[in-house]
Amino acid sequence: MIEFLNFIPLNLKAMETSTKSLISIEKSKTSKIDKVDFDNLAFGSVFTDHMLVCDYKNGAWENPKIVPYGPITLDPSAKIFHYGQSIFEGMKAYKDIEEAIWLFRPLDNHKRLNISAKRMAIPEIPENYFMEGLSALITLDEKWIPKKAGSSLYIRPFIFASGQGFHASPANEYKFMICLAPSGSYFSGKVKVLIEETYSRSANGGVGYAKAGGNYAGQFYPTQLAIEKGYNQVIWTDDNTHEYIEEAGAMNIFIRINDTLITGPTSDRILDGITRKSIIEIAKDENIKVEVRKITVTEVVEAAKNGSLKEMFGAGTAAVISPISTFGHKGTDYDLPELQESYATRLKNRITDIQYNRAEDKFGWRYKL
Incomplete structure (x- = not known):
């Protein structure tokens, strides 16, 4: 089901380790976009073709991957289910009349995600993983950004404990993910x-x-x-x-x-x-x-x-x-x-x-x- 496999070098200037990291991209063979009614989008209920996944194992974040959007598999003892180590952010991407793509204060979202991570004993995500992973994912699914007034591409970065065990302690493994949802206006009226x-x-x-x-x-x-x-x-x-x-x-x-x-x-x-x-x-x-x-x-x-x-x-x-x-x-x-x-x-x-x-x-x- 893989149409192509591509690798995008991360910006090494922002790297926190000396290891060269890559974002791998596994493109979905088919797209769901033709089945979406962009004039009637409920908030956060329709999702784009791809998502970003990055695992934390052995004390370090591994290479980020962009893969087709779909279910993930977790062990029943994954600590997210038992001790609630889970944090997230909310962001949007917009297209202007010339179809340029814009984000709004994304570095503030990255900073706040790491503030939340620290409080919840979750390892912080490097800035380049966040920003360049976000950029690569949105660029890949840029056709999903709605153009109707008041609409946008909602962005949900999140991290949760995927490590296993019933003992009450921080997990030793985590997943950082970003999912995208084209959405209309969130609220209408007062x-x-x-x-x-x-x-x-x-x-x-x-x-x-x-x-x-x-x-x-x-x-x-x-x-x-x-x-x-x-x-x-x-x-x-x-x-x-x-x-x-x-x-x-x-x-x-x-x-x-x-x-x-x-x-x-x-x-x-x-x-x-x-x-x-x-x-x-x-x-x-x-x-x-x-x-x-x-x-x-x-x-x-x-x-x-x-x-x-x-x-x-x-x-x-x-x-x-x-x-x-x-x-x-x-x-x-x-x-x-x-x-x-x-x-x-x-x-x-x-x-x-x-x-x-x-x-x-x-x-x-x-x-x-």
């Missing part, structure tokens, strides 16, 4: 959220700042309870008092009171979102007053009551910005006003114009493949 008063997403000294799979698994049950009450998502509060607002679902959260945009500081509990950082810088460039500080539930409720609460929105890779239309707290729902010129729309347009190469990138965030 979101109704419930401020959480019982459950917590993370705690001081924990792994809330890492993109660890278990963080998201722990969110599903409280979120399902909120859905059963008629909400779409949960606003997470601190684990001690449930008085400080921290995140919105799987996204960072921004709150606009009068003309000031407020977001919580990153910590052990809050993910250092790349979209979050971008919004802060763009808002300052737009002369929007930004405050990075703790914000209480009481402050938000009082602002909603007196009319000074103008906007709330989530920020993350998949949706970029997801406006919140209503929040619930202690049995009462508070509707946010409909604004003709919202910060959410203004900031999202600035970010997406940079991502799709429609506007100047004065921040140096775009990365051309």
